[in-house]
Amino acid sequence: MVLSTRPTNITIINVPLITSIEERRASITHVGVVLVHGVVQELVPGVKVIFAFIADIVVRRFRYVLGVVADVAAAAVAVDPASVDGSEKMGVRVRGRGRGRGRGRGPTTATRPIASSPSLSTYSSRLQRRPISAYGYEQAKALVLSKYGEPSDVLSLHGHSISPAHSNNLTLRFLASPINPADINQIQGVYPSKPTFTTSLSTADPIAVAGNEGVAEVIATGSNVKTVGKGDWVIMRQPGFGTWRTHAQTTEEHLLKIEDKNGITPIQAGTVSINPCTAYRMLKDFVELKEGDWFIQNGANSGVGRASIQLAKLWGYKSINIIRARPTGSEEMKQELKELGADVVVTDEELQEKGFSEKVKEWTSGGREKVRLALNCVGGKPVTAMAKVLSPDSHVVTYGAMSKQPVMLPAGMLIFKNISFDGFWVSKWSAENYEEKKKTVKHVLDLIREGKFKDTPVQELPWEWETKQDTLVQAVQGTLEGFRAGKGVFVFGKT
Numbered sequence: 001m002v003l004s005t006r007p008t009n010i011t012i013i014n015v016p017l018i019t020s021i022e023e024r025r026a027s028i029t030h031v032g033v034v035l036v037h038g039v040v041q042e043l044v045p046g047v048k049v050i051f052a053f054i055a056d057i058v059v060r061r062f063r064y065v066l067g068v069v070a071d072v073a074a075a076a077v078a079v080d081p082a083s084v085d086g087s088e089k090m091g092v093r094v095r096g097r098g099r100g101r102g103r104g105r106g107p108t109t110a111t112r113p114i115a116s117s118p119s120l121s122t123y124s125s126r127l128q129r130r131p132i133s134a135y136g137y138e139q140a141k142a143l144v145l146s147k148y149g150e151p152s153d154v155l156s157l158h159g160h161s162i163s164p165a166h167s168n169n170l171t172l173r174f175l176a177s178p179i180n181p182a183d184i185n186q187i188q189g190v191y192p193s194k195p196t197f198t199t200s201l202s203t204a205d206p207i208a209v210a211g212n213e214g215v216a217e218v219i220a221t222g223s224n225v226k227t228v229g230k231g232d233w234v235i236m237r238q239p240g241f242g243t244w245r246t247h248a249q250t251t252e253e254h255l256l257k258i259e260d261k262n263g264i265t266p267i268q269a270g271t272v273s274i275n276p277c278t279a280y281r282m283l284k285d286f287v288e289l290k291e292g293d294w295f296i297q298n299g300a301n302s303g304v305g306r307a308s309i310q311l312a313k314l315w316g317y318k319s320i321n322i323i324r325a326r327p328t329g330s331e332e333m334k335q336e337l338k339e340l341g342a343d344v345v346v347t348d349e350e351l352q353e354k355g356f357s358e359k360v361k362e363w364t365s366g367g368r369e370k371v372r373l374a375l376n377c378v379g380g381k382p383v384t385a386m387a388k389v390l391s392p393d394s395h396v397v398t399y400g401a402m403s404k405q406p407v408m409l410p411a412g413m414l415i416f417k418n419i420s421f422d423g424f425w426v427s428k429w430s431a432e433n434y435e436e437k438k439k440t441v442k443h444v445l446d447l448i449r450e451g452k453f454k455d456t457p458v459q460e461l462p463w464e465w466e467t468k469q470d471t472l473v474q475a476v477q478g479t480l481e482g483f484r485a486g487k488g489v490f491v492f493g494k495t
């Protein structure tokens with residue numbers, strides 16, 4: 001029997017992988033729902049919602065009664081969990097409109113694995129924990145906020161369903177999403193670009209999904225989607241997408257396809273578009289540095305700082321790198337950055353010491369080699385000390401404000417040395433330079449593949465379907481601590 005059904009906005013029932021007698025019961029129950037829904041929708045489209053609702057209640061109520069029937073049926077029907085779902089075995093085939101995992105021309109009954117076979121007593125709660133719709137609705141979770149504040153106060157884990165991909169829509173499953181300082185600022189409400197608050201994720205009040213960067217796999221596409229296909233990896237064309245989520249539905253114009261994912265890990269792809277691009281553009285777009293020229297930067301152990309060190313080394317520029325003096329481990333950090341390609345590494349305390357300019361002269365062959373660019377993501381007094389060592393007509397590019405202190409501009413530097421003070425914001429640059437962004441991302445990924453660009457240290461934060469809200473929110477809050485061993489990155493497992 002083949003039924004043609006159309007998706008509604010109702011999540012009907014939860015169907016786990018069929019591996020135990022209890023799960024077989026659910027499978028049969030599920031088949032009942034598919035049947036009822038299908039017939040109702042085929043014959044009486046106008047009242048489908050009412051009937052779907054009634055069917056839902058009936059099946060939930062009588063789940064265990066139907067389960068007993070399923071037990072009897074199970075004796076006669078051998079179900080192979082790996083190859084086919086229960087509805088197919090029962091001769092029911094449901095055709096959905098989406099393409100992709102668990103839908104399309106094949107049966108739409110999703111059979112995503114859950115951790116283990118539940119006992120009968122825990123079965124009902126397990127069903128609640130991993131719902132998959134009979135209509136190919138993807139079940140998703142997202143870290144969301146409804147108002148600005150500290151991450152631990154305003155973030156919550158929100159579950160919702162995503163309708164099957166159709167027309168221009170496509171469905172994404174996230175693989176890796178970093179926690180960048182800008183994400184935190186955005187949640188706190190102090191970042192210029194605001195997240196999109198919407199009720200489209202099935203909430204009464206508007207919510208926004210946090211996170212701006214990440215990589216996702218395309219798992220289903222509508223028929224009008226042309227430039228990406230199932231299995232492709234995509235990153236966000238611009239920040240503001242909301243990347244701390246297991247799944248998303250979107251359209252192609254928000255995405256940039258990773259043309260060649262060979263030799264690239266999800267973490268590398270998921271962290272390429274903000275920090276390495278920022279470093280790349282700041283080194284290229286403000287001053288025409290020549291081989292042998294120097295630049296100076298603070299926050300040198302940050303993601304951007306490490307990318308700048310490595311790109312500069314590849315392009316023949318030399319670097320003076322400033323890190324924060326730390327209670328322990330400053331020397332180890334200096335050594336780590338030198339191994340990446342830094343020429344000189346000093347602490348912010350050493351930068352402020354008298355005689356620092358003399359040291360710079362020594363490093364730059366008595367001042368014959370020019371220091372022509374300063375990159376600042378910290379702010380405060382140390383920026384003035386950095387600017388002091390620049391040659392005339394150089395540029396100070398500010399791209400962050402980690403210390404939350406203002407940048408001081410001594411008049412003499414503007415008047416007598418003609419130092420330019422600029423800002424850089426990768427969001428704006430990405431919005432205005434799509435083709436250039438594509439090339440920059442491709443170039444960095446090529447360098448990674450060739451072993452010429454090392455990953456920034458990360459702290460992997462696993463996000464499975466069962467991962468609790470507290471674990472995720474605490475992981476975000478934890479990134480506010482200084483002297484971290486690595487950037488926090490959500491790495492999505494079985495979602």
Ligand SMILES: NC(=O)c1ccc[n+]([C@@H]2O[C@H](COP(=O)([O-])OP(=O)(O)OC[C@H]3O[C@@H](n4cnc5c(N)ncnc54)[C@H](OP(=O)(O)O)[C@@H]3O)[C@@H](O)[C@H]2O)c1
Nearest residue numbers: 181278302303304324377399400402403424425426482483
């Ligand atoms: N404008 C743009 O387009 C753009 C793009 C990318 C990044 N950014 C900005 O660049 C900065 C670095 O980002 P990221 O993702 O590369 O960072 P990250 O890898 O997460 O590292 C954070 C860096 O900030 C330093 N830091 C933390 N608190 C500090 C404080 N109070 N004073 C001084 N330094 C402090 C850390 O030093 P310790 O190890 O000593 O704690 C570390 O070097 C951030 O401000 C970010 O917003 C801007």
